[in-house]
Amino acid sequence: MFHLMVDKNFSSFIIARLVLDLGKKISWIALAWFVYQQTSSASAIGFVITSATIAPLLSSMVVGVILDQYNRRTLMVVENLCRGMLLLLIPLLHWNGLLTLSIILLIVFINGLLSAFTDIGSVTILPAFVSRKDLEKANALLAIAGQTGYLIGPAVGGFLTSFLGASVTLVVTVGFFLMASFLYFRIPEEVFHQDKSRKLHTDPWKEKIQNIITDLRESFSFLKRHKILIVIASVTLAFNVTYAPLEPVLPVFVGENLSGGSSTLGLIWSVFAVGALAGSFIWVRLKFSVYYSYSLGIVICLWGLAPLVVSHLTNEVVIYCIMFLGGMVYAPYNIVEPTLEQKLVPDEIRGRVLGVLGMIAGIGFPVGTFLGGLLGDWIGAANTVFFSGFFTVILGLVVFRNTSLRITPHELN
Template identity: 25%
Template sequence: MRLDFWKFWTGETISAFGTSVTQFAMPLIVFKLTGSAVALGGAAAMFTVPHLLFGLPIGAWTDRTNRKRLMIVVDLLAALAVASVPLTASLGLLSVWWIYAVTFATSTLGLAFETAQFGAIPSLVGRDDLVTANGRIQASFAAAGVLGPLTAGALLAFVPVEAVLYVDAASFLVSAIALSLIRRSFNAPVAPRATTIRQDIAEGLRYVFAHPVLRNISLMMALINLISTTVFAQLVLFAKQDLRAADGEIGLLFAAGGVGVFLCSLSAGPLRKRFSFGTVALGALMLSGLLTIALAYATSIWSGVLLWGLSAGLGTLFNINTGSLRQAIVPNHMLGRVISIAMVLAWSANPIGALAGGFLIERLGDARLVYAGIGALTFLIALAFRLASPLGRAERYLRPLPSAAAK
């Protein structure tokens, strides 16, 4: 693969290490501030709200702007936002509302970055290498995701939990530097547009709704996210109350998810070259649902670590394949708006699912029962789309490769 891809990969892997520290620390901070399942659900909901509010215009905008420059600016702003949490805590002013505000801000910035990144990757590798490239990116992100929670858990012996977020702030700066060293443009050469952003959004919506694969992926992911977002949102509460885990052991749980993601990400390319999209992606989702049922009845932190690691890995295997399929189907100049539309449609149910899951757990007083129900529904939804939708035979909808691949 090209040298510019390796620069990109290195910078984003370091940034992923920092992000995994924040993903471990933020729920723990909210739990320590409130001890509430609803508050944890609120934090998860706040993460997805920007996708609903800004997803469509940001996607269309990133197709028009310099993607690389945008990603660098986003990294710098995200560093400031994350660093505000430990700074506010040191002044004795930290509250759950500040956590919500920072989550909203960083999610908005992350939306812009991820949309631009989605359009950038096909500029760095050829189409035949998309699944392998995305798999390697996710694998290295997962390896960083293993080290992040373990490092953060070890640091808790020396510093308050809020202070570990400085690691994430520094990693955003590293990412910005790495991006600035890449020479290749992240935008495909196209003629200047005479259309407005609103017209671009409408074109993207028509494209997604008219395409059988894109339409069904978005519908399926909306259903899956509606029911499954609670599993991650309530992981700290589940570990604390049902698995009797200490703070450091929760770090192991998050790290196990990283190990599972790492292993499944590395297998994404080889599996996809041997088996169909439906077999690999939807099969992984069905297995993830079954493992979530098993996780619901785990009796110790160690069995929970194993089951969560496998389930998280299979979920990522599904995401790698759906993302790569979209990149292979959609023309480059439309990637930003199409992926943002897909994200808005797929994530539209997340706030409802996160809040409803939190209320349901508090009402029933039984996180295990809720987790088991989520696992069963995940399995059934994936099975239905495997048997009764175009996703079971997605390959027939791919665009033909150009006669001369870019070198």
Template identity: 50%
Template sequence: MGKYLEILKNKHFRYFVLAYTLLDLGKKLSWVALSWFVYEITGSTYSTGIIITVTTLAPILASIFVGNILDRYNRRTIMIWANSLRGLSLLFIPVMYWFDLLTVSFIAFIMFINGILSVFTSVGAFTILPSFVKKDDLEVANAVSQMSVQTGYLIGPAIGGFLTALFGAPITILINVICFLFASFLYYLISDEAFNKGRKINNSEDSTIMDNVKSFWMETKEGFKFLWSYPVLISIPFITFFFNLTYAPLEPVLSGYVSTTLNSGPEALGTLWTIFAVGSFFGAFLYVKLDKKFTYSIALGSTIFLWGAAATVLGFSPTIYISFIIMFFGGIVYAPYNIIAPTLEQKLVPNEIRGRVIGVIYFISGLSFPLGTYLGGILGDWVGIRETIIISGIATITLGITVMLLKPLRFKEISVLPTKKSEKTG
């Protein structure tokens, strides 16, 4: 507990994590409110699916460019404006509804814009966080961030559902707007020096538009080139790519698993995810307590392997109560992955190019999730729901074993990689 209390004494880090928690909570509120709202005004699950697809794809498409923007310009200013605009864009949905002008196409447009702006938080959180803490405290800082995300999972959907039932979706979205604006205010309270420590801000007033576009494109390509230059670095997004691919089939079949296989209702499905979030919260907390003397290949591979084992056992579960226990265990073993992988990336990538490199990593690793959910839907109808969950688990176990054997990740201590391949030593 001492490590957590010590790092939370850091005012800048405390504001940063609180803003991150508010943004994640707001995302969960809007997710529940919007999915209910769209179905309520259209009566169509297809329309709801369109909104979810747009919201999911926009961040993936934007991630490459957003990372470079975070590297080139004042990160504090970007985070303040991105999240202020994110909140204000959502404000259009209830306003247009009250004026009887709202359409599904307009909601899709707003959520596409919102999805692009959300990348400044998802990529920015991992890019900027190392500026607020010492290198030795990075793992604890990422654990605290991970626990804040799980806090959003724990209370966000429940609060969103309660507010939507009590006040209606438009008012719930309005409350969500306040979350985004308050998060921007918290970013405002953090100094420029803390946000931009160890880097120069691009001041290109004398450059032409074409010069800036050309420079921006060249710097974006540098992110790709740097990533591909080091096997240790390129292995991380591809591990996450395949982990997403093997995990994702579980998500589209889980509602059918609870309903038809375990004969339970929607409240059981919600409880299942809440228990998973509780497990993830404890998993993040406990991981930092471990006396970790194993290599990164073992750390990442064993996490993937154990989640695969939990998913496989889940496929054989006879009752919802046993499923609750399995998902709690699954949350515990799943959580460390979201601490280990970001910490490894942050320690390896130099601060001045961290945004564009992590943006590329986010792009590569995120591509497989929609593909995995699509395959899960097909497999659920083709081979059965239980079978799909078991296949997902076995594929994940296989991936975990493969990662444990990866040579590029067989190390314990790491340092920042040089920006030029020719400077590489050792």
């Protein structure tokens, strides 16, 4: 699949995503540990993550329509410039004694609103760079880029936070957002739109708003006729709910159960990413062609076993091994699910439809982080990790038996 990287525009697009995910994970490790040090509360970490992750859901439907109608390159460039500047506010306010939890929540909320352009845009725009037959390989490369960022980012974030402090680490991550903006800018404008048959809108604002409303209605109408897309989004929603409690409670689990620091937290997520990277290579290499209900259900079940086991461990090395294996079995989900959606949705309405699907599926993550934070303070971090795994396994079994997903990749080609 790496022959696709010969195209300089496609390679710039993929590298930009890698850079963004690298910056994102470095900043999240620094921010999560900063909040933990200040509050010692899983719920406070949960509030921050919930604020950051619920925001893109509020903007996702509109963002999908905007990506379909307006200049994609300009949107991606400006978005990441603004996100970098917002991130810079956190250390600046902290050094001046003005930073509070409320301000952090506001900053990450606005940052999250903007992040939808990259999150939805990457999946929406990707088919503009490759042919239909190379779509799954291109999605695999996009997933690998993200997983590589997740591989390096948490470890780098953990070590930088240990040696430089969270505030300086956040300043460092601003450079990643600026670099991504530059990479998007150097791709010719027309490349972002070469999969589109419709012209970009240059209408007055009233007509633009009416176009957005019309396109949203068209999206919901399309989904009513293709209920399998609703099923896929619902599965991802539930998976997010059962997975997400790990995010706010893991810093507390590391601090209390492992007596570790930010570097331990970073290494756990980095080892997970190494496993995910290996899992992506294996999945694409083996070219599985089974029912989607089987592939998605097995992936969910196997990942659920990882937190089930980790919740009972205090040995860091064993936890690293379990998280590596967990990453391997988790990775295929981020290849199979978007490829299935992309093949089911026509090019000209992909942005708005995936925006709606993203909102449906994504609501599970802030719900999961919010509940995970509360449960972490109520029943303890280890118990929260255990129940996260337990309910994930149950979900996997339900998906495995789902008859509406009994289709194979060959049936969609």
